[in-house]
Amino acid sequence: MPPTSRQAAAQARPRRCRPGFAGPAPDFAALAASLAGHGLRTTAPRRALFALLAGHPQGITVAEAIVAMRDAGIGQATVYRTLGLFETIGIIYCVHGADGRHRFIPWRPGHMHALVCRVCGQAVEFDACGLQVLERLLASETGYEIEGHHVEVFGRCPACRTRAGGT
Amino acid sequence: MPPTSRQAAAQARPRRCRPGFAGPAPDFAALAASLAGHGLRTTAPRRALFALLAGHPQGITVAEAIVAMRDAGIGQATVYRTLGLFETIGIIYCVHGADGRHRFIPWRPGHMHALVCRVCGQAVEFDACGLQVLERLLASETGYEIEGHHVEVFGRCPACRTRAGGT
C-alpha cells in the first residue's frame, strides 16, 4: 500500500530496473541521484543500508538488515521504511524464499532474477530474457497490456546437493 | 453427505501436479483418495476448503480463506493447517504475489500460470513451456537442481485498457 501520513509527501514513482546499483563498491552518488530524483533526502541510515545491500548481491533478509543496522545505531522502523523505499524507487527488489521469508536483492543492470537455493538460501541471478518473449506473445494473444512480471525459481545449489542427497 | 464414493479407485501417489482437482465441480472423491493415500482423514473442514479452492482457480490468500471458512464455523488454525497440508500432499501450491502476500493456487493439469489484470482482477491462463527451457538452461549453467518455479505476469486486460486510460 502507498505510504501513509504526512511523511509520504514525497511521492516516489514506481520504477523498475534502475541500473547502476549494487556491487562491491557502493555508488553513493547514484544513490543520492536516485533519491533526489524522487524528491527524497540522502541520509546516513539510507547510505548505510545501501552499502549493506551492495555488499550482499545475493540479497539479505529483513532480520539480517535489522541486526546489521542496529549495530550502527539505526532503528528497526527505519530499516523497514528504507527497504520499502528502496523497493519503491527501484534499487532493490523483494523475493521470498521457499521458507516464506522476504529477501531483498539489489537490482542489477539488465533485469535479473534470482534462483534461490531452498536449503542454504544462496541465490544466483539470471536474466529472464525468455520472459520478454513470453510477455510479447501473451500481449498479442490476450490483448492484455503487460506491465511486469515476477519470476521465482527455486531448487538446490550444487553445494547442498553434494552435502546431503536426501531431504 | 456420505454418498457412494466408489469412484475413488485411483490410489493417491505422493506426487505433485495431480490432475483432476480444481474446477467448478469439486472432485471430493479425488480429494478423499489423495488424503487416504497419505493416511489422512477426510473431514468436513477439508472438504469445505477444497471446495473453496476449487471455486477460485486463480488462487486465494490466507486471509480470504480464513474469512470464508469462519462463516462455516471453521477456525483459523485449521485453515492454516489445512492449507499447509494441501500444499504438502500436492493439491495446491503457494506463491507470493508482487504485494508480498501468500496466495494458494490449486494445481491444474499441465502446470498453467495466470496473467492477472491489475485493475479488475480477471485472469487468463497460459502455459509457461518456455520456462521449462529456461529451467534446463539454468540447471546446466548453475549446477542447481531445479525444483520448481513461479511466474506471475500482470497488466491490464483489454476491457480495462479501453475503459480507462489512466494508471
Place this chain on the structure above:
DNA sequence: CAGTTTTTGATAAACTGTATCATCGAATCG
C-alpha cells in the same frame, strides 16, 4: 546561519502465523 520540511528512533500497537490442549469425530473393528 536560520527556517522549513523530511527523516529518524523509541515505543506502542496491530497483525500474522504457530503451539497447546481438551473435545469431537472419522475410520476401524468387533
Place this chain on the structure above:
DNA sequence: CGATTCGATGATACAGTTTATCAAAAACTG
C-alpha cells in the same frame, strides 16, 4: 450397528513480524 481409537478440530494463548505515532534531530534551501 455400536464401541474404540487416534487423528483432527476449535478456542485460546503465545511468539514473531510489520506498522503507526510523535517528539527530536538532521537535511536541504536561500
